[in-house]
Amino acid sequence: MKILAFAEQREGKFKKSAFEVTQTAKGIADKLGAELTVLVIGNNIEGILPELGAYGASRVIAAQDARLQFYSTTAYAKITAEVVQKEQASVLFFPASQMGKDLAPRIAAKLSAGMAADCTTLKVEAGEIIATRPVYAGKAMLDVKVVSPIKIFTLRPNVFTAIAKDSSPVTIEKFTSQLTDTDFSAKVTAVKVAEGRPDVTEAGIIVSGGRGMKGPEHFNLIEKLADVLGGAVGASRAVIDAGWRPHDEQVGQTGKTVSPTLYIACGISGAIQHIAGMSSSKYIVAINKDKDAPIFQIADYGIVGDVFDVLPPLTEELKKALGK
Ligand SMILES: Cc1cc2nc3c(=O)[nH]c(=O)nc-3n(C[C@H](O)[C@H](O)[C@H](O)COP(=O)(O)OP(=O)(O)OC[C@H]3O[C@@H](n4cnc5c(N)ncnc54)[C@H](O)[C@@H]3O)c2cc1C
Numbered sequence: 001m002k003i004l005a006f007a008e009q010r011e012g013k014f015k016k017s018a019f020e021v022t023q024t025a026k027g028i029a030d031k032l033g034a035e036l037t038v039l040v041i042g043n044n045i046e047g048i049l050p051e052l053g054a055y056g057a058s059r060v061i062a063a064q065d066a067r068l069q070f071y072s073t074t075a076y077a078k079i080t081a082e083v084v085q086k087e088q089a090s091v092l093f094f095p096a097s098q099m100g101k102d103l104a105p106r107i108a109a110k111l112s113a114g115m116a117a118d119c120t121t122l123k124v125e126a127g128e129i130i131a132t133r134p135v136y137a138g139k140a141m142l143d144v145k146v147v148s149p150i151k152i153f154t155l156r157p158n159v160f161t162a163i164a165k166d167s168s169p170v171t172i173e174k175f176t177s178q179l180t181d182t183d184f185s186a187k188v189t190a191v192k193v194a195e196g197r198p199d200v201t202e203a204g205i206i207v208s209g210g211r212g213m214k215g216p217e218h219f220n221l222i223e224k225l226a227d228v229l230g231g232a233v234g235a236s237r238a239v240i241d242a243g244w245r246p247h248d249e250q251v252g253q254t255g256k257t258v259s260p261t262l263y264i265a266c267g268i269s270g271a272i273q274h275i276a277g278m279s280s281s282k283y284i285v286a287i288n289k290d291k292d293a294p295i296f297q298i299a300d301y302g303i304v305g306d307v308f309d310v311l312p313p314l315t316e317e318l319k320k321a322l323g324k
Pocket residue numbers: 209210211212213235236237238239250251252253254255256266267268269270271272273274277287288289290293305306307308
């Protein structure tokens with residue numbers, strides 16, 4: 001059996017999810033007695049490929065082309081499908097990142113493969129991969145066995161571990177696809193990277209504000225706490241719809257799915273659509289003046305209080321504790 005893991009990089013740097021997918025795929029490959037190959041697509045990527053050795057990769061296929069500097073749905077899908085066919089891989093792993101969510105379903109359609117999306121746990125039972133994934137906006141967890149000949153799994157970022165071990169040598173093979181203009185029918189022409197705080201999908205800590213913050217002018221309290229903790233700023237949809245914060249900070253069913261180690265929800269009620277996007281956070285802290293707010297049902301730690309009374313001293317104490 002052959003397993004292919006897709007390692008996402010952007011601008012010559014691996015995303016953390018690349019290591020999570022590689023290490024998870026290696027664990028599954030070992031349990032199944034399968035061979036693992038990791039696929040990396042992009043431009044100027046040679047230098048980073050050996051990094052995958054620390055996460056269990058021993059063979060990497062690199063598809064490199066100047067036209068692949070930015071992600072291209074159609075070109076990436078073509079290359080990946082070609083590599084799967086050439087390698088005769090029957091199990092594929094992708095991150096459930098923005099890129100993976102766009103790419104994996106296309107590969108599934110191209111190869112008539114069944115897919116389990118946004119998995120939060122994987123195990124092997126009687127030689128079969130069993131994936132657990134949230135359904136009904138996180139209200140239930142479903143165990144899924146994919147029965148098609150080619151099986152695809154996308155892994156929720158930040159849920160699976162990626163711990164660098166002693167690096168083993170990595171064999172690197174080049175793959176060249178005959179790309180034409182039609183393979184770039186949709187083209188990214190420029191990427192503007194937001195400066196400052198990390199993106200909510202990649203942050204280990206998120207401080208998130210809801211309608212209880214009362215107005216955009218009070219989000220400086222959220223920003224200060226996020227900066228002390230080195231975290232990202234998130235928001236509920238009510239806040240985004242009111243135009244208080246930019247859209248890319250929205251957490252939830254119609255926003256981003258996040259799984260940080262620590263999620264601090266400030267003045268957020270805990271509507272099911274918000275919880276759908278953050279319930280897999282490791283530790284959830286809720287600050288809300290209503291002791292019956294639904295967010296407390298999923299919080300590990302709850303502070304019943306007014307955000308305007310709680311946030312300033314909390315930030316000050318953390319500053320002292322962290323020596324900042
Ligand atoms: C199809 C659909 C998709 C949706 N997608 C999303 C989504 O992706 N993300 C999302 O977040 N929502 C989403 N929603 C909206 C969701 O249903 C809620 O309306 C929204 O999450 C509420 O945001 P909130 O918690 O900030 O506001 P509210 O529900 O108004 O809650 C504000 C909270 O702040 C508390 N509060 C008020 N003042 C203070 C204070 N001074 N100190 C402390 N606490 C205070 C209140 O007790 C209350 O609990 C979606 C809805 C639909 C129908």
